[in-house]
Amino acid sequence: MRAATPRPWWRRPHVVGPVLAVVAVLLAVSMVRTLTGTEALTGSGVVGATLRLAVPIGLAGLSGLWSERAGVANLGIEGMMIIGTVCGAWAGYAYGVWAGVLAGVVGGVLAGLLHAVVTVTFGVDQVVCGVAVNILAVGVARFLCVVAFNGLPGAGATQSPPVRGTIGTISLPVLAGGWGTPDLLGRLEQTHWFLLSDAGGILRGFLHDVSWFTVVAVALVLGSVLVLWHTAFGLRLRAAGEHPAAADSLGVPVQRMRYWAVLVSGGLAGLAGSYLVTVASNVYREGQTGGRGFIGLAAMIFGNWRPAGTVGGALLFGYADALQLRQSTAVHVLILLAAVLLWMAAIVGLRRRPRLSGVMALLGMTAFAVFQTTDAVPTQLVYATPYLATLLVLVTTAQRLRMPAYVGVPYRRGGA
Incomplete structure (x- = not known):
């Protein structure tokens, strides 16, 4: 009997899913950065x-x-x-x-x-x-x-x-300028090209002065x-x-x-x-x-x-x-928040949860409208952004979570 041939990586959902998610996020952030001119994104x-x-x-x-x-x-x-x-x-x-x-x-x-x-x-x-x-x-x-x-x-x-x-700290040689070598990713980041400079900036952030x-x-x-x-x-x-x-x-x-x-x-x-x-x-x-x-x-x-x-x-x-600079000028981040909310609304909608999807779509459109009409946001909102992002992600991922079955349950030998 012939052994089963392993599937290539592009046919494995647990590999392809995260890769596609990373690519989608990179595309979305790059588009927001290009449209708003917020290079810090x-x-x-x-x-x-x-x-x-x-x-x-x-x-x-x-x-x-x-x-x-x-x-x-x-x-x-x-x-x-x-x-x-x-x-x-x-x-x-x-x-x-x-x-x-x-x-x-x-x-x-x-x-x-x-x-x-x-x-x-x-x-x-x-x-x-x-x-x-x-x-x-x-x-x-x-x-x-x-x-x-x-x-x-x-x-x-x-x-x-x-x-x-x-x-x-350490910086990777050649790519991030470590040990006096060229900083190729830094140069790519400075070009401000769509997608390529964004990928270069993100990679350099993980490899420079770590x-x-x-x-x-x-x-x-x-x-x-x-x-x-x-x-x-x-x-x-x-x-x-x-x-x-x-x-x-x-x-x-x-x-x-x-x-x-x-x-x-x-x-x-x-x-x-x-x-x-x-x-x-x-x-x-x-x-x-x-x-x-x-x-x-x-x-x-x-x-x-x-x-x-x-x-x-x-x-x-x-x-x-x-991302939030502790300043009211962080209003540009609102469009990123709007993009995240609309993206999550689409995901939740595909999972047949129309009410939650509608709420997130409404919040996303509201954030976009505020971005269009406002030059500054309250500092308190800027401080709350990380907590809001965490809460939104937990809400949208709650259905797929599975904790270990006996978390919090004391064990006694001969008992449960």
């Missing part, structure tokens, strides 16, 4: 800012993915990030920037261990425990600041002294894909979240798998926190996480509990946040 500066803003969100989303794939809901990611920031700031000030990164991971792991003991061993409601971790982390961070930073120059109960050293921390984050995403979907350990871990009783009957140590998952989750959240005090800034400030842990969870849901989708959700939010 696809500029390498905005794309680079997008990447920097997306890293902590993506790591937080990856943190939630590890935990929830094993069946443990982790709403305490925000609190674990807070512990990571203060631990990273302390070690970064005392021993240097990379020590701060490592200390942030350790702090997140300790917070994850607390969550694992309470939820996995004692079976406490996972949502309640996650909320408690967030509340506890705020108080612990203030206490640690008072103990570690009071009396130091430029520091106090809500702020650390500057971290010693910086994490360097922090080594970002390189580590990308490696962690690829490593998560490899471990969770291509190893026996990953299969056992995911089985603990899909059907723990069946996995237990086959010899999978469900409780141990859940412990490992929550510890890795805490480490990733702590790493996201350490990014905020070593790359995004060089000091710790109270409230520095700014809800990124919860936004990371939204990115994870948008990505359907998969690493690639989670990264896409993080980049979406990062782009929406980078």
Whole structure:
């Protein structure tokens, strides 16, 4: 019997779909950029800012993915990030920037261990425990600041002294001008040609002046894909979240798998926190996480509990946040919002949801009308753009989401 011939990549829906989506988005953004003259839409500066803003969100989303794939809901990611920031700031000030990164991971792991003991061993409601971790982390961070930073120059109960050293950056040679070589993508971006310069600007944003921390984050995403979907350990871990009783009957140590998952989750959240005090800034400030842990969870849901989708959700939010310049002149972004809304209305309409499609089409036309008749928009609307974009995407993708079957359900051997 002849073995089945593998289908070429252009006949695989899970490959062709994302490729077509990327091409469609690139065409739409290029058209908007050409019509409005808003070069920042696809500029390498905005794309680079997008990447920097997306890293902590993506790591937080990856943190939630590890935990929830094993069946443990982790709403305490925000609190674990807070512990990571203060631990990273302390070690970064005392021993240097990379020590701060490592200390942030350790702090997140300790917070994850607390969550694992309470939820996995004692079976406490996972949502309640996650909320408690967030509340506890705020108080612990203030206490640690008072103990570690009071009396130091430029520091106090809500702020650390500057971290010693910086994490360097890298640019790809030839394409992005690294090591004194030509910057081909930069030259292509400056031509302002339709589609080609847009593609050049976007690629340059991902390849020019990229922090080594970002390189580590990308490696962690690829490593998560490899471990969770291509190893026996990953299969056992995911089985603990899909059907723990069946996995237990086959010899999978469900409780141990859940412990490992929550510890890795805490480490990733702590790493996201350490990014905020070593790359995004060089000091710790109270409230520095700014809800990124919860936004990371939204990115994870948008990505359907998969690493690639989670990264896409993080980049979406990062782009929406980078694009608005905190100025009323960001009115040009309204036409992009109109294009996104009309595109989503078409997608929802094809899925036979006429009411939601009509609402989105109406909102899209309203945004376009405001763009035509207005020279400025309120600053509050500009600040709300990233959150609005995330909400719209979650609404339109809700029908295709499938979480692990036993997320949030405590497991006891011999029980469910």
